Amino acid sequence: MGRVGVLLLNLGGPDELEDVRPFLYNLFSDPEIIRLPVSWLQKPLAWLISTARSRKSQENYKQIGGGSPLRRITEEQARALKQQLEAEGQDARVYVGMRYWHPFTEEAVVRIKRDQLEKLVILPLYPHFSISTSGSSFRILERIWQKDPALQKIPYTVIPSWYDEPAYLQAMANLIAQELDKFSQPEQVHIFFSAHGVPLSYVEEAGDPYQYEIEECTRLIMETLNRPNDHTLAYQSRVGPVEWLKPYTEEAIENLGKQGVKDLLVVPISFVSEHIETLQEIDIEYRELAEASGIENFHRVPALNTDATFIQALTNCVENALESPDRGFAEVTPLKKNLKMYPQERWEWGMTTTAEVWNGRLAMLGFVALMIELISGAGPLHFVGLL
Numbered sequence: 001m002g003r004v005g006v007l008l009l010n011l012g013g014p015d016e017l018e019d020v021r022p023f024l025y026n027l028f029s030d031p032e033i034i035r036l037p038v039s040w041l042q043k044p045l046a047w048l049i050s051t052a053r054s055r056k057s058q059e060n061y062k063q064i065g066g067g068s069p070l071r072r073i074t075e076e077q078a079r080a081l082k083q084q085l086e087a088e089g090q091d092a093r094v095y096v097g098m099r100y101w102h103p104f105t106e107e108a109v110v111r112i113k114r115d116q117l118e119k120l121v122i123l124p125l126y127p128h129f130s131i132s133t134s135g136s137s138f139r140i141l142e143r144i145w146q147k148d149p150a151l152q153k154i155p156y157t158v159i160p161s162w163y164d165e166p167a168y169l170q171a172m173a174n175l176i177a178q179e180l181d182k183f184s185q186p187e188q189v190h191i192f193f194s195a196h197g198v199p200l201s202y203v204e205e206a207g208d209p210y211q212y213e214i215e216e217c218t219r220l221i222m223e224t225l226n227r228p229n230d231h232t233l234a235y236q237s238r239v240g241p242v243e244w245l246k247p248y249t250e251e252a253i254e255n256l257g258k259q260g261v262k263d264l265l266v267v268p269i270s271f272v273s274e275h276i277e278t279l280q281e282i283d284i285e286y287r288e289l290a291e292a293s294g295i296e297n298f299h300r301v302p303a304l305n306t307d308a309t310f311i312q313a314l315t316n317c318v319e320n321a322l323e324s325p326d327r328g329f330a331e332v333t334p335l336k337k338n339l340k341m342y343p344q345e346r347w348e349w350g351m352t353t354t355a356e357v358w359n360g361r362l363a364m365l366g367f368v369a370l371m372i373e374l375i376s377g378a379g380p381l382h383f384v385g386l387l
């Protein structure tokens with residue numbers, strides 16, 4: 001095989017405090033993050049919500065040093081992956097394409113076109129598929145591809161998710177075991193998996209396989225860990241007033257405290273790098289909550305970052321993709337059909353099928369409620385799922 005390209009997809013994060021507002025604007029402009037009945041509302045609402053949320057969000061970024069470490073870590077992962085692929089005999093180029101901040105997906109594509117690749121592997125840095133994460137990046141790419149005949153000449157394959165890759169499970173199990181053994185009575189520790197949440201309507205109405213993949217992944221990690229500890233799975237980082245996947249991390253921590261759990265080990269799944277939700281939300285907010293709930297020893301498993309076993313897992317994903325039949329953007333959708341993936345039309349750019357999950361009256365009510373919240377200066381806003 002000649003020169004192979006790997007495009008790593010990630011969310012992106014503000015490098016500095018002044019990036020927070022435009023980063024949030026990009027995020028809320030995404031129809032996969034806020035699903036609206038009409039597309040012309042998207043940009044004004046993104047502006048409103050990013051403006052309303054930016055001060056609170058900046059405060060959080062201040063607590064972790066004034067910006068997200070996501071770009072630095074993702075670029076380190078890219079370098080480590082390139083090295084490992086080269087060690088296994090591949091002539092590899094690795095690109096980073098972020099969805100909401102630099103280096104943007106579009107910037108990566110410019111470099112891909114320059115590099116005369118024989119094959120491109122598209123690998124999201126999200127182990128589990130969600131419409132709101134990998135799905136959103138695939139949609140952007142599909143749109144770029146459709147417009148560019150030069151890109152269409154490059155053979156490519158898409159990896160939709162890889163939560164069951166054995167080396168990834170092993171890397172997670174190793175990190176958990178290491179942290180467990182730091183407690184005085186490791187077998188007494190309650191292992192607490194905290195996944196990033198999504199609105200319930202994504203799973204129930206749009207058929208997002210995210211919840212299934214998170215649950216399955218948790219089961220596989222516990223199987224690989226092979227320890228007798230009790231464990232819980234809960235969902236963090238809810239935004240706005242609608243129902244998200246349950247149980248919520250806050251409530252689950254409080255309940256464990258009430259049940260007399262004293263030793264808690266939090267395992268962030270759904271993301272492979274340190275970021276605001278591990279460094280601020282878990283390490284600061286949830287720690288305080290746990291202590292107030294009577295939990296005496298609260299520890300967190302570090303994110304995988306450039307862990308050697310994890311980099312091997314990414315390398316395996318690429319090698320397996322090169323050996324398997326190619327999957328295009330369009331094929332990724334039917335692939336998930338057995339998991340009730342959302343309909344093919346939803347994949348196309350535009351708002352065509354949002355109507356399927358849209359109750360017009362509720363959406364307008366939601367819009368009015370949002371306006372009232374905004375005018376009265378209420379906190380973080382989000383109304384995905386009101387649709």
Ligand SMILES: C=CC1=C(C)c2cc3[nH]c(cc4nc(cc5[nH]c(cc1n2)c(C)c5CCC(=O)O)C(CCC(=O)O)=C4C)c(C)c3C=C
Nearest residue numbers: 012013014033057068070130132133196198239270275276
């Ligand atoms: C698998 C991981 C993630 C899912 C699923 C996800 C869905 C999702 N997120 C929001 C809203 C926000 N996300 C924000 C930051 C953020 N989100 C993820 C991951 C997932 N999001 C990460 C890793 C980050 C942090 C990046 C960084 O800076 O380190 C933010 C901004 C931060 C804040 O103000 O809290 C928002 C807002 C929604 C609505 C959603 C599903 C629909």
Ligand SMILES: [Fe+2]
Nearest residue numbers: 011132196237
């Ligand atoms: Fe998010």
Ligand SMILES: [Fe+2]
Nearest residue numbers: 196237239277
């Ligand atoms: Fe979030």
